[in-house]
Each structure stands twice: as structure tokens, then as C-alpha cells.
Amino acid sequence: MKPENKNNYSIVPIKSNTLVLAKNAIDITKRLLKEQAEVFFKRGKTKYKEHDYKDAFEDFNKAIELYPINEVYYNHRGLVRYSQKDYNGAIEDQKKAIVLNPNYALAYYHRGLAKDYLKNYIGAIEDYNKTIELNPKDHFAYYSRANAKRDLKDYLGALEDYNKTIELNPKDSHVYTNRGDAKRDLKDYLGALEDYNKAIELKDSYAYENRAQIKEELKDIDGATKDFRKADEFCNILGHVYYMQRDVTRDLKDYLDAIDVADQLIDSFPNYADAYNFRGYAKQDLKDYIGAIDDYNKAIEINPSFTIAINNRKRVIEILQNGELT
Numbered sequence: 155m156k157p158e159n160k161n162n163y164s165i166v167p168i169k170s171n172t173l174v175l176a177k178n179a180i181d182i183t184k185r186l187l188k189e190q191a192e193v194f195f196k197r198g199k200t201k202y203k204e205h206d207y208k209d210a211f212e213d214f215n216k217a218i219e220l221y222p223i224n225e226v227y228y229n230h231r232g233l234v235r236y237s238q239k240d241y242n243g244a245i246e247d248q249k250k251a252i253v254l255n256p257n258y259a260l261a262y263y264h265r266g267l268a269k270d271y272l273k274n275y276i277g278a279i280e281d282y283n284k285t286i287e288l289n290p291k292d293h294f295a296y297y298s299r300a301n302a303k304r305d306l307k308d309y310l311g312a313l314e315d316y317n318k319t320i321e322l323n324p325k326d327s328h329v330y331t332n333r334g335d336a337k338r339d340l341k342d343y344l345g346a347l348e349d350y351n352k353a354i355e356l357k358d359s360y361a362y363e364n365r366a367q368i369k370e371e372l373k374d375i376d377g378a379t380k381d382f383r384k385a386d387e388f389c390n391i392l393g394h395v396y397y398m399q400r401d402v403t404r405d406l407k408d409y410l411d412a413i414d415v416a417d418q419l420i421d422s423f424p425n426y427a428d429a430y431n432f433r434g435y436a437k438q439d440l441k442d443y444i445g446a447i448d449d450y451n452k453a454i455e456i457n458p459s460f461t462i463a464i465n466n467r468k469r470v471i472e473i474l475q476n477g478e479l480t
Contacts (some may be wrong), residue, residue: 327358
């Protein structure tokens with residue numbers, strides 16, 4: 155016999171009510187953990203863009219600890235490991251990202267890059283294939299697959315992928331240089347020369363040496379000599395810049411000296427985007443934010459897909475917007 159409910163109150167079993175409360179508590183906890191994880195993830199991305207890999211790695215670790223079912227967190231931690239040359243660790247992180255989301259094209263691509271550096275070219279190509287299957291417009295995947303095919307001496311296959319890369323992104327000078335190399339491998343010297351000319355037209359100063367070698371093959375000794383001199387000049391100044399970038403801007407903080415070296419490089423190679431980016435970086439550390447933005451703008455104007463310069467400019471703009479001037 156059911157108990158009489160004189161006050162017309164709803165009779166809810168205690169067990170059922172407890173389960174509802176417990177489920178609500180779990181949902182709230184999950185949401186809070188996810189929100190906290192996003193805070194660490196966003197900070198980690200900022201650190202990664204600033205090349206502060208140690209702190210970025212710690213932030214991505216914390217994000218994964220709080221919310222271990224987000225494939226993007228593993229992808230970004232894998233990128234940090236890749237940047238620190240921990241290629242096996244990078245592969246493991248991308249593998250975890252793929253388990254969480256088998257259609258995550260970027261994870262396949264980044265895993266392919268890590269395999270590439272370990273000289274597992276066949277494995278890399280398999281990952282690039284999957285990337286292209288998921289995202290047929292990814293010109294980076296075609297370009298990387300072309301390079302891996304060339305490493306396997308599949309020059310015709312590489313040439314096909316370089317052609318596709320150029321079809322999707324015709325302004326990347328390095329693709330023309332590498333396609334020229336593939337044509338040189340196939341003894342198509344005139345075709346290689348045409349590609350090196352295009353690369354130099356698009357401001358790839360590295361192509362001077364390649365073009366010089368082709369001109370030697372074609373018995374254009376005068377032209378080869380001029381290109382070798384241009385390549386030597388470029389390499390000497392570039393070597394000085396790399397030295398300054400490593401030892402001056404990071405250790406001695408002699409930014410004015412670094413700017414002077416960048417000026418020399420720009421005088422000799424006025425369309426070399428890396429020099430403007432490097433000079434902008436030095437100006438940024440001197441808190442000449444307007445001058446830094448001008449240089450980053452120039453670097454991006456020369457090379458619209460120059461991700462590092464784009465991120466550097468974004469950071470300076472954020473500094474100005476947030477009033478972080480000290």
C-alpha cells in the first residue's frame with residue numbers, strides 16, 4: 155500500500171535525486187577543467203610563437219593533464235617537441251592526437267614532418283598522403299611529399315608534387331628552387347635554369363648557387379662566375395646574421411650591432427625577407443615597436459606566407475594595444 159501524501163508533495167526517490175546532483179557536479183567539474191585547460195593552452199601558444207619552448211611545453215602539459223581528450227593540445231605539444239628536435243616524442247604526440255580524431259589532417263602532416271627528419275621517408279609520405287586525402291588544397295603537404303620523394307630518388311614523382319604545389323601556391327620561391335633541383339636530377343638543365351630564374355625573381359637568394367651550377371653545366375662560365383660571387387656574398391653576410399642572432403640578440407643584447415648587420419644584408423639583398431624580420435626582432439627588443447612593425451610589414455610584403463614575421467607583428471600589435479611598453 156502506497157504511503158499517503160497528505161501535503162501533495164512530489165515523492166522523489168533519494169537515490170534518483172542523488173544521481174542527478176552527482177551528474178550535475180560532474181558536468182560542472184568537466185566544464186571548469188576544460189576552461190582551465192584552455193587558459194594554459196592559449197598561454198602555451200603564445201610562448202610557442204615567442205620560441206619559449208620550455209614554458210610552452212609546460213603549459214601544454216598542464217592543459218593535457220586537465221583535459222586529456224583534446225587532440226589539439228597533443229598536436230601543439232608535438233610541435234614543441236619537434237622544435238626541440240625530439241622527433242620520436244613528436245610522433246607519439248601526433249599519434250595520440252590522431253587516436254582522438256582520425257580526421258585531424260594537421261596531426262598527420264606534423265607526424266610526417268617528424269618522420270621525415272628521422273629519414274623515414276616512406277612513413278612520411280604515407281602521412282602526407284593522408285593529409286592530402288583529408289585536405290586536398292594543402293600545398294604544404296604536396297611540397298613536403300615532393301621533398302620526401304626526391305630523397306627517395308623518385309624525381310618524376312617529386313616533380314609532379316612540386317607542380318601541384320605551385321598550382322596551389324605560385325608565389326613560394328623555395329618551391330621553384332626545389333623543382334629546379336628535381337629537374338637538374340633529371341638532367342633537364344634548361345628547365346632547371348628557368349625555375350632558378352623564377353626563384354630569384356621571387357627573392358630566393360639561395361637559388362644563386364644552384365643557378366651557378368646549372369650555368370656551369372651549360373658552359374656559361376661568365377654567368378656561373380657572377381652567380382657564384384653573388385651566392386658567396388649572400389652566404390658570408392647570412393652567416394654573420396646567424397651568428398648575431400644566436401649570440402648577440404640572445405646573450406649580449408647588443409641590438410644596435412644586430413641592426414647594423416641586418417642593414418648590411420638588406421643593402422646587398424633588398425628583397426631578403428628574413429633580414430627585415432631579424433631587424434624587426436632587434437627593434438622590438440629595443441622597444442622601437444613602430445620600427446619593428448615597419449620591418450615585419452616589409453618582410454610579409456616580400457613573403458606573404460612568412461609565418462614567423464606574421465606572428466612577430468601580431469605580438470608587437472598586442473603589446474601596443476595592451477599598453478605593455480615597459
